[in-house]
Amino acid sequence: xxxxxxxxxxxxxxxxxxxxxxxxxxxxxxxxxxxxxxxxxxxxxxxxxxxxxxxxxxxxxxxxxxxxxxxxxxxxxxxxxxxxxxxxxxxxxxxxxxxxxxxxxxxxxxxxxxxxxxxxxxxxxxxxxxxxxxxxxxxxxxxxxxxxxxxxxxxxxxxxxxxxxxxxxxxxxxxxxxxxxxxxxxxxxxxxxxxxxxxxxxxxxxxxxxxxxxxxxxxxxxx
Amino acid sequence: xxxxxxxxxxxxxxxxxxxxxxxxxxxxxxxxxxxxxxxxxxxxxxxxxxxxxxxxxxxxxxxxxxxxxxxxxxxxxxxxxxxxxxxxxxxxxxxxxxxxxxxxxxxxxxxxxxxxxxxxxxxxxxxxxxxxxxxxxxxxxxxxxxxxxxxxxxxxxxxxxxxxxxxxxxxxxxxxxxxxxxxxxxxxxxxxxxxxxxxxxxxxxxxxxxxxxxxxxxxxxxxxxxxxxxxxxxxxxxxxxxxxxxxxxxxxxxxxxxxxxxxxxxxxxxxxxxxxxxxxxxxxxxxxxxxxxxxxxxxxxxxxxxxxxxxxxxxxxxxxxxxxxxxxxxxxxxxxxxxxxxxxxxxxxxxxxxxxxxxxxxxxxxxxxxxxxxxxxxxxxxxxxxxx
Numbered sequence: 001x002x003x004x005x006x007x008x009x010x011x012x013x014x015x016x017x018x019x020x021x022x023x024x025x026x027x028x029x030x031x032x033x034x035x036x037x038x039x040x041x042x043x044x045x046x047x048x049x050x051x052x053x054x055x056x057x058x059x060x061x062x063x064x065x066x067x068x069x070x071x072x073x074x075x076x077x078x079x080x081x082x083x084x085x086x087x088x089x090x091x092x093x094x095x096x097x098x099x100x101x102x103x104x105x106x107x108x109x110x111x112x113x114x115x116x117x118x119x120x121x122x123x124x125x126x127x128x129x130x131x132x133x134x135x136x137x138x139x140x141x142x143x144x145x146x147x148x149x150x151x152x153x154x155x156x157x158x159x160x161x162x163x164x165x166x167x168x169x170x171x172x173x174x175x176x177x178x179x180x181x182x183x184x185x186x187x188x189x190x191x192x193x194x195x196x197x198x199x200x201x202x203x204x205x206x207x208x209x210x211x212x213x214x215x216x217x218x219x220x221x222x223x
Numbered sequence: 224x225x226x227x228x229x230x231x232x233x234x235x236x237x238x239x240x241x242x243x244x245x246x247x248x249x250x251x252x253x254x255x256x257x258x259x260x261x262x263x264x265x266x267x268x269x270x271x272x273x274x275x276x277x278x279x280x281x282x283x284x285x286x287x288x289x290x291x292x293x294x295x296x297x298x299x300x301x302x303x304x305x306x307x308x309x310x311x312x313x314x315x316x317x318x319x320x321x322x323x324x325x326x327x328x329x330x331x332x333x334x335x336x337x338x339x340x341x342x343x344x345x346x347x348x349x350x351x352x353x354x355x356x357x358x359x360x361x362x363x364x365x366x367x368x369x370x371x372x373x374x375x376x377x378x379x380x381x382x383x384x385x386x387x388x389x390x391x392x393x394x395x396x397x398x399x400x401x402x403x404x405x406x407x408x409x410x411x412x413x414x415x416x417x418x419x420x421x422x423x424x425x426x427x428x429x430x431x432x433x434x435x436x437x438x439x440x441x442x443x444x445x446x447x448x449x450x451x452x453x454x455x456x457x458x459x460x461x462x463x464x465x466x467x468x469x470x471x472x473x474x475x476x477x478x479x480x481x482x483x484x485x486x487x488x489x490x491x492x493x494x495x496x497x498x499x500x501x502x503x504x505x506x507x508x509x510x511x512x513x514x515x516x517x518x519x520x521x522x523x524x525x526x527x528x529x530x531x532x533x534x535x536x537x538x539x540x541x542x543x544x545x546x547x548x549x550x551x552x553x554x555x556x557x558x559x560x561x562x563x564x565x566x567x568x569x570x571x572x573x574x575x576x577x578x579x580x581x582x583x584x585x586x587x588x589x590x591x592x593x594x595x596x597x598x599x600x601x602x603x604x605x606x607x608x609x610x611x
Contacts, residue, residue, distance in 0.1 A: 001552040003239055051487040113548070136482070138481045138488075139479075139481040153486070154482070157482040165584070166455070168588075169586075169587040171582055172587065172591065173590055173591055173594070174585055176591050176594055180594060183598070184598075184602075187602070198604050198605075198606055198609060199610075201608060202602050206599070206602065210595065210599065213591070213595050214595075216591070217588055217591045217592060217595075220584060220587055220588050220591065221584070221588055
C-alpha cells in the first residue's frame with residue numbers, strides 16, 4: 001500500500017484506477033495522511049504559537065502557555081476541518097456538473113490528495129525552525145490589552161518583522177506549490193469519485209484552488 | 224627811728240597776712256563738702272574698643288549731687304601716652320548747677336598696640352582736682368569671614384551657590400558690614416550684600432551664587448566700620464572647573480525595548496547614584512530616533528540620592544539603526560541643567576526596514592503567479608491534448 005501511496009504523488013490517475021473493493025471504501029489511509037498533515041501543521045502551529053505567547057506573556061500570567069497550546073491544537077484540528085470543508089466545496093461544485101457519487105468517496109479522495117501537503121507542512125516546519133528564532137517579538141503589556149489600537153499596532157509590528165515576513169512568504173510559496181500538487185491529485189480522484197470528465201473535474205477542483213491561491217497571493221501583497 | 228618803722232611795717236604785713244590766711248582757711252573748710260560731690264557719672268568711648276590707629280571719642284559725663292550749691296569747673300582734659308588727644312582741652316570755667324551734668328568729649332587716636340589702657344580724665348575745681356581713670360582697650364581682632372560650603376568643582380556657565388558666614392569675635396559692635404564679591408569672568412548674585420550692624424559675638428550667614436565663564440579666582444571683600452573707622456577683611460576662593468563629586472548622577476538601568484506598530488517602546492528605571500537631589504529628571508530619545516507620542520519625553524520628577532523612578536519613552540527611527548542615544552536631563556538646586564546620554568541597543572532595525580519598504584513583495588508574488596500559471600497551463604494543454 002505504501003508503494004501505492006507513492007503513486008498518488010507521481011501517478012494519481014493510475015492510483016485511483018487501481019483502487020478496488022475494500023480499498024475503495026477504506027478511510028484508513030486518508031485518515032493517516034490527514035493526521036500526519038495535522039501533526040506537521042501542529043508543529044508549525046506550536047512554533048508560531050510560542051512566538052505569539054512570548055508577545056502576550058507580559059499581559060497576563062500564564063497566557064503564553066495558553067496561546068501556544070491553543071495554536072498547536074488549532075492547527076491539528078484545523079487540518080481535519082479543512083479536509084471536511086474542502087470536500088464540501090468540491091462536492092457542491094461537482095453537483096453543478098451533474099457529478100454522481102457518494103460524498104464519502106469525495107471525502108476519501110480529498111484525504112488521499114492531502115499527501116503532498118503533508119510533505120509541504122514538514123518542509124514548512126523545517127523552515128520555521130530556521131526563521132522563528134530570528135523573529136523580534138514585541139511585548140504586550142497589561143495596559144495595552146485595554147487599547148485596541150495598541151494591540152493592532154503590536155500585531156502589525158510582529159507580522160512586519162523581517163524574519164516573520166520572510167517566513168510568511170516562503171511558507172506561502174510552499175503551501176501554493178503543494179496545494180497545486182494536491183489539486184492535481186484531487187482532479188484525477190474526483191473524476192472517478194463523482195464520475196466526471198477530466199475537464200469538469202479540473203474545474204470543480206481548480207476553481208476553489210485557484211481562488212484560494214489568489215487569496216494567498218493577495219495576502220502576501222497586503223501583509 | 225627808721226629801724227623801728229621798718230619793724231613796725233613788717234609786723235603789720237605779718238598781721239595782715241595772718242588775717243588773710245585765717246580767712247582763707249575758713250573758706251576752704253566751707254567749700255570741701257561741695258566739690259566732693261562732683262563725680263564722673265559715665266564714660267563713653269566710641270568705638271568701645273579701638274583698633275590701633277583708630278580715631279574715636281571719649282566722653283566723660285560729670286555730675287554734681289549738690290542740691291543747692293553750684294560748683295565752678297576749670298580745665299578739663301584727657302591724658303594718656305598711648306592715646307593721642309587730637310581735640311582741645313576744656314580750658315575755660317564752667318558753672319555746674321545743683322544736680323546738673325555736663326559732658327566733656329575728647330577726640331582721641333589710638334597709638335598703642337593691643338592691650339588694656341587706663342587713660343585719665345582730669346577736671347580742676349577752684350580748690351582741688353578730679354582725676355578719673357577708665358579701662359579702654361585696643362584690640363586688632365578683625366571680623367571673621369568663613370567659607371561654610373562651596374561646590375567641589377564649578378562648570379562653565381553653571382550657577383553654583385557659595386555659603387559664607389560673617390562673625391564678629393570682637394568685644395564691641397561694628398557697623399555697616401558689607402560683603403562684596405568680584406572676579407574676572409564671574410557673574411555673582413548678589414555681588415554686594417549689606418549686612419548692617421553686627422553685635423559682639425554674633426554671626427550671620429551670607430550666601431551668593433557664582434556663574435563663572437572660565438577658571439579664575441573669586442575675590443571677597445568684607446568692609447565694616449569700627450566707630451567711624453573703616454576696616455576690611457579679604458578672602459580669595461579659587462574657581463576651578465571639574466566634576467562635582469556630590470553632584471546628582473542619574474543612571475539608567477533595567478532597560479527593555481519592545482515595539483508597538485512602527486514605534487519603539489523603551490522602558491526602564493533611572494536611579495540617582497549621586498549625593499545630591501536631581502530635580503525635574505526627564506528622559507527622551509535623540510536623533511536618529513524621532514520621539515513619538517504617547518511618550519515623547521518622560522518626566523521622572525525629582526530623585527533624591529539612591530532614589531529611583533521608572534520611565535517609558537516611544538520613538539521611531541530615521542533609517543536603519545542598531546542603537547539609539549537616550550538622554551537623561553536634570554536640574555540641580557540652582558536650576559542648572561545637566562544632561563547625560565546613554566546608548567540603548569535596539570534589537571533589530573526591522574522597523575526602519577518596514578518603514579523604508581513600500582509596496583508588496585514582488586518576488587514571492589511573481590513566483591506564486593508563475594507557479595499557478597504553469598499549473599493551469601499544464602492542465603489546459605493536458606485537457607486539450609486529451610480532447611483531440
